[in-house]
Amino acid sequence: MASRLLWASRAASYLRISAFHRGFSTVIKDLKYADTHEWVKVDGSSATIGITDHAQDHLGDVVYVELPEVGATVAQGKNFGAVESVKATSDVNSPVSGEVVEVNSELVGSPGLVNGSPYENGWIIKVKLSDAGELNSLMDSNQYSKFCEEEDAKH
Amino acid sequence: MRLQRSLEACKFGVINYFDALKLQERLVSERKSGKILDTILSLQHPPTYTLGKRRTDHNLLVSEADLKTMGAELHYTERGGDITFHGPRQAILYPIVSLRDIGFGARNYVEGLESVMIEVASFYGVNAHAGKTGETGVWVGDRKIGAIGVRISSGITSHGLAFNIDPDLSYFKHIVPCGIPDKGVTSLKTETQKELPPDEVIHEQLIHCFAKIFRWSLQVLLNVKDCTQIIALKELQLSNIYNLTKFMVSKLNLNNRYYIRLFTLPETPVKSLPEPVSISDETRSDLNGSDIQFPSAKTHDEASVGEVIGGGSFPAPPPLGHSMRESSRFLVPPSLRSSISNGALRLRLVAVGSPKPSPRVSGL
Numbered sequence: 001m002a003s004r005l006l007w008a009s010r011a012a013s014y015l016r017i018s019a020f021h022r023g024f025s026t027v028i029k030d031l032k033y034a035d036t037h038e039w040v041k042v043d044g045s046s047a048t049i050g051i052t053d054h055a056q057d058h059l060g061d062v063v064y065v066e067l068p069e070v071g072a073t074v075a076q077g078k079n080f081g082a083v084e085s086v087k088a089t090s091d092v093n094s095p096v097s098g099e100v101v102e103v104n105s106e107l108v109g110s111p112g113l114v115n116g117s118p119y120e121n122g123w124i125i126k127v128k129l130s131d132a133g134e135l136n137s138l139m140d141s142n143q144y145s146k147f148c149e150e151e152d153a154k155h
Numbered sequence: 156m157r158l159q160r161s162l163e164a165c166k167f168g169v170i171n172y173f174d175a176l177k178l179q180e181r182l183v184s185e186r187k188s189g190k191i192l193d194t195i196l197s198l199q200h201p202p203t204y205t206l207g208k209r210r211t212d213h214n215l216l217v218s219e220a221d222l223k224t225m226g227a228e229l230h231y232t233e234r235g236g237d238i239t240f241h242g243p244r245q246a247i248l249y250p251i252v253s254l255r256d257i258g259f260g261a262r263n264y265v266e267g268l269e270s271v272m273i274e275v276a277s278f279y280g281v282n283a284h285a286g287k288t289g290e291t292g293v294w295v296g297d298r299k300i301g302a303i304g305v306r307i308s309s310g311i312t313s314h315g316l317a318f319n320i321d322p323d324l325s326y327f328k329h330i331v332p333c334g335i336p337d338k339g340v341t342s343l344k345t346e347t348q349k350e351l352p353p354d355e356v357i358h359e360q361l362i363h364c365f366a367k368i369f370r371w372s373l374q375v376l377l378n379v380k381d382c383t384q385i386i387a388l389k390e391l392q393l394s395n396i397y398n399l400t401k402f403m404v405s406k407l408n409l410n411n412r413y414y415i416r417l418f419t420l421p422e423t424p425v426k427s428l429p430e431p432v433s434i435s436d437e438t439r440s441d442l443n444g445s446d447i448q449f450p451s452a453k454t455h456d457e458a459s460v461g462e463v464i465g466g467g468s469f470p471a472p473p474p475l476g477h478s479m480r481e482s483s484r485f486l487v488p489p490s491l492r493s494s495i496s497n498g499a500l501r502l503r504l505v506a507v508g509s510p511k512p513s514p515r516v517s518g519l
Contacts, residue, residue, distance in 0.1 A: 059261045086265045
């Protein structure tokens with residue numbers, strides 16, 4: 001437990017991010033978040049999507065990632081793939097609508113990247129945005145942190 | 156402080172895997188849209204091998220043709236986990252619940268499922284434990300007694316757990332169970348010194364532990380025996396009873412008996428009904444050739460919200476010349492009428508049937 005906290009704070013300072021330690025779930029500024037625990041990083045009209053640290057922690061060790069095809073369409077709030085962990089497959093939803101331009105094929109051989117590096121090497125897909133206005137309905141890092149806090153308080 | 160969450164349990168007999176899968180899909184969609192509460196199905200399957208999303212069929216050691224000879228089916232599913240076997244005397248629980256509502260992730264949920272089986276095993280003096288990382292499931296020593304495979308879609312669970320009471324363990328020889336070689340399988344019967352009660356009791360213990368561990372308040376327990384096929388699971392407005400019954404009748408083209416149970420849903424918004432609702436004579440005669448009876452499970456005075464208040468059995472459309480028997484009327488019990496105000500009393504109809512003679516599972 002202690003060593004993970006130490007790792008988390010070291011990672012936080014290395015990546016120069018604000019770490020909100022709820023347990024040890026990190027949230028990154030400048031990303032947008034969906035209430036189904038996916039993050040999106042926007043760069044002009046293209047976006048990178050993955051699942052958050054909170055999500056990977058609640059999933060357990062990921063052993064398999066089901067990726068969509070390049071060229072597939074994704075829609076905001078709809079699932080585009082799945083991850084498997086602890087004998088459970090969980091849908092992954094897209095925070096934005098668009099067309100898949102790249103998938104992270106590293107995840108085929110190393111699905112654990114989703115756990116170890118959810119915001120960096122564990123990215124899942126890249127899409128070309130079809131409607132940048134959708135970003136307004138997503139949460140920013142502060143709102144998302146609060147959301148996670150409220151969710152964890154439910155049990 | 157947390158609000159009470161209700162869990163509805165439906166207990167079935169031996170159900171074909173495909174039928175159970177279709178029912179779960181329907182229930183997941185209804186749970187997602189809030190039409191039903193958290194639900195848990197309790198049942199057993201005929202001999203069936205199943206694969207998860209990763210389709211690890213290299214862990215099936217015989218051909219599909221051989222499976223047919225054995226009288227077993229093979230199904231591909233979207234659940235997590237590897238290959239496994241389901242069969243009679245193995246208790247299956249399929250909770251269809253919203254993890255989002257309780258703020259749980261896959262890991263907490265699966266750990267809870269493991270705890271359910273560990274606790275029930277302990278009732279029989281069996282010391283079971285969760286597997287180490289990467290080996291989800293419940294073990295006695297290095298023998299597996301309980302398996303888990305779950306699907307979480309929009310935060311709603313389906314599939315669930317399988318707990319070996321006393322299934323025919325030789326079926327496991329034809330697979331590498333859960334993809335883990337060198338580890339055996341076992342059952343409660345093998346591991347316990349105690350005498351086992353009928354399967355029904357163990358199913359009930361599993362359900363109660365599930366409700367307790369996840370802190371649900373266990374509500375309606377629907378018990379349907381001799382059922383191998385679920386026909387419909389529907390919400391209905393009282394005024395729609397006639398339409399639904401007619402739908403049921405017209406869809407039937409099988410030769411065995413069907414059972415309908417009508418029961419009220421708890422916490423329904425209600426509206427006042429000036430008259431008790433009954434099925435009129437005209438309605439009855441329109442239900443052409445089928446005799447539908449709705450005798451009450453309890454007397455009319457005693458039912459309360461959440462109770463079974465009507466039900467009956469009827470055969471599929473009988474041969475020509477059959478005369479219709481008099482049906483009982485379906486009345487809203489007086490005890491419910493007084494609690495009705497400003498809403499509609501909603502009922503749930505579960506109709507199940509046995510399209511072909513099914514082996515009676517003892518105690519179930």
